[in-house]
Amino acid sequence: MSGRKLVQALGAVVCATVVGVEQERILKGTYGADQQSFTSSTLLILLSSIFTAGSAELLSSVHAATSSPGASAGAPKTSVAVSSVGLAGLFGFSSALFQLEALRRVEFTSVALAKASAVAPAIAAGALVHKLSTSRREWIAAGVIALGAATYAAGRFAKESAGPATGDLMSDYLGVFLLGFYLVCDAVFNNVRTRAFGDTPVVDNPFSSDYPILPHFTSLNLVIGGFSAFAFITSYLFGDGSQAVSLFLSEPGLRFDAFVLVVASSVAALLSISFMSQAGAPAFESLSIVQRFVGILTNATYFKNFGAIGHQGFLGVGWVASGSFIYMASPPPPKESGLLDKDYSEKHVSEEKPRPYSTYITIFLIPVVIVSSAKFFSFPDVALPASLSALTSGKFSGKYSTVGGRWGNELWDALDPVCPNNFTTVPYRGPMKTGFASSPRSGNSYMRTMIERATGYQTSSIYCDKSLLPTFLGECDKKATFFVKTHEPTQPRNKASKYWAHTYREFDQIVHVVRNPLDASASWWHLSNVPVNPDGTLDHEAKAKIGKFGKDQRQLLLTMARRWRDHTNYWTHSPISRIQIRYEDFRLAPVAKMMSLLEFLEPGKELPSLEKLACMIERTDGHEAYKSRKSPDFATWDKWEPELRREILAITRRPFCAMGYDKLLLERLGDDPSAREEMEGFCDLDPIDPARLFDNFGTKWNQDDPAPDAFQYD
8 A cells, every 4th residue: 555545544544533533522412501412413414514515626626726737638527417416415414314313322332333234234135135146255254243243232232221220211212223224324325326426436646637526526515415404494493403503603612523523524535535546445445444443442432431332342343343354355356447347346256265264263253352351451341541531531421421520520430330321210118208308490300310310219209290200200109208309388289278387297307408599599480480381291491581580570589589498497497307408519519419318318238339329420311301401509690680689688598598508609609799798797697596497387386377478379
């Protein structure tokens, strides 16, 4: 191989590897303070196809300008049917779309391996259906590839089925179907493209105007861009395209990732075309195989998926690589008149000298030796060295990013846990009934998500919000005793109920979670002022349009503040065993807080493993009731008119100070003059008789006491 071809091959492999990394970063990462996911695959395809077409046209123009005049006077004129180009573009767009949507739901390894394994059924179909001559080498290659694919699939299924899980199998099933559609569309695309443009000629200068390689490439990408533009505009008008555009325009990190993806995919495509035109299709197929397996190893390293794939999975990957090597290990076809001889394949099969079986056995055993050595000498499930782990700590861990703070990330790096992609939860029927008390919009669903991921047990609610049932399977289970959500006495179940002083008696113990009253009241106001879903359930993700909270919202917000105060006082001083946690603290250090919480909830012998705790912090949309914004602490400080904000703080002052929110506010917003001014002497309070804390509940703990206005449901 000449130096120029080698440079092209290495460049194509590097750029294709970067494309794989960036695709997984964009499709599975999150951006911004609200940790939002980018969901528009069509926008990525549109940007890539247009940039690639523009790059090819620019390259063609530069080459034409630097060529000697008249050098292409004898260039053959080619004509291609518009319908053929359109059909090729349609399947090219469909292939790219299904690939990205599949990658959103399954690992990059699965996508790349599926593409590499497609040769096995192609060999079988060619021999059994089309009666093509098939050599012993090809049959062995097909068998090894099929065995590798089956081994990988069985290993992944075993890991996903292990351990507590959310039951969110539909996403994985959809990913598998999308992967199948991707392979079908990709095969049809390659066939239609060959019929439309013919075989790629083997020439010394593929970008010369003597050959229509670049014009064909440009026109195909423009057609793909047209289909992607139509799909994107449709999603913008009727789907989530507008949200994707807003995120794209507001997040420089996303724009940078998209820029790297677009440039790398364009360069990889141009280098691949140049290499294939000069080295021939068989050499290009070998290069493609190398690209796929380099991509698998790179993505597994960068995103720390070694543990998730496991030894059996990598054994399958190795066998697919061995089978691919066996399949491609034959002398390349010769150049004949600048084109590949179409009859060469048949002649080569009949004239191929069989290799000894020992050669194939050796190639087959290489992955076994490598994986066995890794299992024997390394940590379980191929744990990475610290130097490689450092590459991914913080941004990504495993299949998803982590949300565990410093301790959580250190625990993750130390254990390198093998986390199931799906979680199933089971009911818990323990002797103790544990309530989960919190004021509305205080991180309730987030806490329940983390509890279920850590324990595998279903959480429940005294209400029955059917919009949460797909995620929290025990939401409406009235026999549940584990982590039963209640907003009482702030939000009683029955609007006609008058008094809930004895609500604590429904439980044996309580987990009391508190969120600062400014953020909690603001979030509750939004939930109360957006339309419900068509089925009557609450729309937890919607946000009402408002500038600042002021006099128009004053009455409702003051009522919410009083309810926050009374709820906090009630559960802080009720005569029941409890553990009290600030929502802000749990978000900052979920592993540390969860450890103490689980000791409170479960007997010592039933405590989950540290590996399960590490998996708890793995960020995945598959087990989240809705995409909460998870905004920074006191993010709504500037959303209040100062006068109303002071009223809210005055109402909630004593529990606000008792929970240490004055100090937390200054930690988060200490540079804000208004925050320093508001907190100056704010918590200089006199001691209070604890009995006075129950003034809102009456002086007697008696069911016949008059109902306080604070707990009337209006």
